[in-house]
Amino acid sequence: MKEHALKVLRQPPERLNCAQSVLHGWREVTGDTSISLADLKPFGGGRAKLAQKIQVEGIPMLVFLQNGKTAGTSFGLAAKENLILRLNGLLTTNSRSAGR
Numbered sequence: 364m365k366e367h368a369l370k371v372l373r374q375p376p377e378r379l380n381c382a383q384s385v386l387h388g389w390r391e392v393t394g395d396t397s398i399s400l401a402d403l404k405p406f407g408g409g410r411a412k413l414a415q416k417i418q419v420e421g422i423p424m425l426v427f428l429q430n431g432k433t434a435g436t437s438f439g440l441a442a443k444e445n446l447i448l449r450l451n452g453l454l455t456t457n458s459r460s461a462g463r
Contacts, residue, residue: 367391380407429453 368388382403
């Protein structure tokens with residue numbers, strides 16, 4: 364997939380951004396065309412630096428933030444119930460901190 368993505372990254376005529384290039388690679392490998400390249404145009408333009416900064420290891424990835432710091436991560440498909448438990452735990456911790 365990486366090879367497919369790198370072939371089109373910022374190359375004419377489309378000049379795809381990093382997000383679009385990864386999607387192009389995904390589409391080439393899997394044949395899945397459910398997401399259009401145009402849908403990902405807003406997600407390029409240097410945002411890969413943010414992904415690198417927070418150490419994105421997989422997609423989808425959720426980063427839980429609390430008080431401006433990473434409080435946890437979730438990789439791959441997560442059950443709704445697990446996400447609710449995780450968020451409730453962060454909210455409970457946050458409300459205890461606010462009560463001090």
